[in-house]
Amino acid sequence: MPISGVSPLARTGLRQRFNPHLNSRIFKAVTKQQAAPNKPDRIPSRAENFSDWYIECIRKADMADYTVVKGCMVIKPYGYGLWENLRDALDRRIKETGHENAYFPLLVPESLLKKEAEHVEGFAPECAWVTHGGNDELEERYAIRPTSEAIIGSIYSQWVKSYRDLPLLINQWANVMRWEKRTRLFLRTSEFLWQEGHTVHRTEEEAQEETLKMLEVYREFLETELAIPAVPGQKSDAEKFAGASKTYTVEALMQDGWALQAGTSHNLGQHFAKGFDIKFLDEDNTMKVAWTTSWGVSTRLIGGVIMTHGDDNGLKLPPRVAPVQVVIVTIPKSGLEGALKEKSAAFAKALRAKGVRVREDNRDNLRPGFKFTEWELKGVPVRIELGPKDLENGTVAIARRDTGEKAFVKWDDIVGTAERLLVEIQANLLKTAREFRERMTHQPRNWEEFQDFIETRKGFMLVGWDGTGETEAAIKNATKATLRCIPFDGGKVQPGDVDIFSGKPAVHRALFARAY
RNA sequence: CGGGGUGUGGCGCAGUUGGCUAGCGCGCUUGCUUCGGGAGCAAGAGGUCCCGGGUUCAAGUCCCGGCACCCCGACCA
Numbered sequence A: 001m002p003i004s005g006v007s008p009l010a011r012t013g014l015r016q017r018f019n020p021h022l023n024s025r026i027f028k029a030v031t032k033q034q035a036a037p038n039k040p041d042r043i044p045s046r047a048e049n050f051s052d053w054y055i056e057c058i059r060k061a062d063m064a065d066y067t068v069v070k071g072c073m074v075i076k077p078y079g080y081g082l083w084e085n086l087r088d089a090l091d092r093r094i095k096e097t098g099h100e101n102a103y104f105p106l107l108v109p110e111s112l113l114k115k116e117a118e119h120v121e122g123f124a125p126e127c128a129w130v131t132h133g134g135n136d137e138l139e140e141r142y143a144i145r146p147t148s149e150a151i152i153g154s155i156y157s158q159w160v161k162s163y164r165d166l167p168l169l170i171n172q173w174a175n176v177m178r179w180e181k182r183t184r185l186f187l188r189t190s191e192f193l194w195q196e197g198h199t200v201h202r203t204e205e206e207a208q209e210e211t212l213k214m215l216e217v218y219r220e221f222l223e224t225e226l227a228i229p230a231v232p233g234q235k236s237d238a239e240k241f242a243g244a245s246k247t248y249t250v251e252a253l254m255q256d257g258w259a260l261q262a263g264t265s266h267n268l269g270q271h272f273a274k275g276f277d278i279k280f281l282d283e284d285n286t287m288k289v290a291w292t293t294s295w296g297v298s299t300r301l302i303g304g305v306i307m308t309h310g311d312d313n314g315l316k317l318p319p320r321v322a323p324v325q326v327v328i329v330t331i332p333k334s335g336l337e338g339a340l341k342e343k344s345a346a347f348a349k350a351l352r353a354k355g356v357r358v359r360e361d362n363r364d365n366l367r368p369g370f371k372f373t374e375w376e377l378k379g380v381p382v383r384i385e386l387g388p389k390d391l392e393n394g395t396v397a398i399a400r401r402d403t404g405e406k407a408f409v410k411w412d413d414i415v416g417t418a419e420r421l422l423v424e425i426q427a428n429l430l431k432t433a434r435e436f437r438e439r440m441t442h443q444p445r446n447w448e449e450f451q452d453f454i455e456t457r458k459g460f461m462l463v464g465w466d467g468t469g470e471t472e473a474a475i476k477n478a479t480k481a482t483l484r485c486i487p488f489d490g491g492k493v494q495p496g497d498v499d500i501f502s503g504k505p506a507v508h509r510a511l512f513a514r515a516y
Numbered sequence B: 001c002g003g004g005g006u007g008u009g010g011c012g013c014a015g016u017u018g019g020c021u022a023g024c025g026c027g028c029u030u031g032c033u034u035c036g037g038g039a040g041c042a043a044g045a046g047g048u049c050c051c052g053g054g055u056u057c058a059a060g061u062c063c064c065g066g067c068a069c070c071c072c073g074a075c076c077a
Helices: A049-062 A077-096 A116-127 A150-158 A205-225 A270-275 A300-309 A339-352 A368-375 A387-391 A412-440 A447-456 A469-479
Strands: A063-068 A071-074 A107-109 A128-133 A136-144 A168-179 A191-201 A231-234 A247-251 A257-269 A279-281 A288-289 A293-297 A326-330 A358-361 A382-386 A395-400 A406-410 A460-465 A482-487 A509-511
Touching: A049 A382, A063 A279, A063 A412, A071 A077, A077 A168, A077 A191, A077 A205, A077 A300, A107 A150, A116 A382, A136 A395, A150 A168, A150 A191, A150 A293, A168 A368, A168 A447, A168 A482, A191 A205, A191 A406, A205 A231, A205 A293, A205 A300, A257 A300, A270 A293, A279 A509, A288 A382, A293 A460, A300 A412, A326 A339, A326 A368, A339 A358, A368 A382, A382 A412, A387 A395, A387 A460, A387 A509, A395 A412, A447 A460, A447 A469, A447 A509, A460 A482, A469 A482
Parallel strands: A326 A358, A326 A382
Antiparallel strands: A063 A071, A107 A136, A128 A136, A168 A191, A191 A293, A231 A247, A231 A482, A247 A257, A257 A293, A279 A288, A382 A395, A395 A406, A460 A509, A482 A509
């Protein structure tokens, strides 16, 4: 797959030292980092071309690649390892909030899809259809699920009979397919992996509570595990899910100032329950229509991690989900291979005993600088360097990916230092991302300023909105900025607020941004 | 689905007005010397020049048709 030509850029910035404090001393500070500037396989800088930077990060880190299948990617082991870690962290939370996993059919009969009018209208254009079974044309074609409300709704109608069956709290981890016109690795591919929760409730209030509860699960998960400070809020009618009463979102801000919808939670009202006949006999012996919700996040989150934290040297993965948290790189020396390998294995074992995910890099056909660079591209949070001098001194060099700082520590302090660094790096990534988001959240005072800011400063625009789809559309047409959400925090109108575009009295404050 | 661009070893590219055995860099293999921030030398392997027609003594190169992918717009986790 040709990726546009990349002009090699020399890396800038000096490596600094950090203080490993307490019982370890700094033996030596490594203060410079001189990389070969003309290597052809460097990644472009973010400033130069954010889009190329993003794709090259993924490819150089060996996370994913395009395939012969249009719009579909292969997620390679390193990318899948990240997915597994974040999936497990989220799965734990989904179960802790009382949900169970199940699996529903991939194929959705067309007649089912049509049972909710808005829903089919929203998804029909991006459905892939199965029309044949073997050589025979089917009487009714099947959609490959673009989402599972329809198939699950039809099944739930069988399951729900009594108020005693409620709430029904189920989640599915699955692949879905949407025939996309334009694809980008992880952010938008025709097939992607996700989880979709589908719940049924007795009352409107309970469904609403569930919707907001899961949004909060997402928000906390993004913050704690991925170090992504996403803004929770409500979608406008124009942006909400096809067939939902209300859609809520967690909106993240990428380093290029574009927003990324990181997860959504929908209160489906009774639309789907009516469409799919999900009814129950209530305590008062009357038949009632149920209330449903759905909520999901996808492999898109991996794109979010990359664009939130990465730098011009490649990925920076949050330690809590990084497939490799600590890499031990040996610096080869003829005759010492055995001793280096032995030490490296001993350190790895000690770290694993503490639950740290460790990889050893004992390749002796590569120069150390090459190996360092490669693990930096892959975003490994902590790198331990073990060389001939360290064997003499009883030390290793230990470097953190987030700041580039490097110091020497004694062997006895390796495990403690690494564990502490992993915690610090996780916190530092979140802090940096949060500061970025705050710095990039602007409050233009008038329409001219809005237009200027969206072009020159980018980021979130927090502005008054009159609540109409007309002004929302007008803003989108004029600036390509869409209404990302009415944030829970800061979305309330203040006295005197007016719509940034129409000048009419505002009913909300809303976040606008250009979005992925 | 509209506008633009590109298809040549794994990757990035060159290939002149059609002309000789299709090149270069990186990567890969083998060997030796190296090794604390992308090593050096030597010897090798690797090609349906996107596909199908056509023009020509001769096509990677020109013509026609197709396909794929990438970028930019309208729609989307």
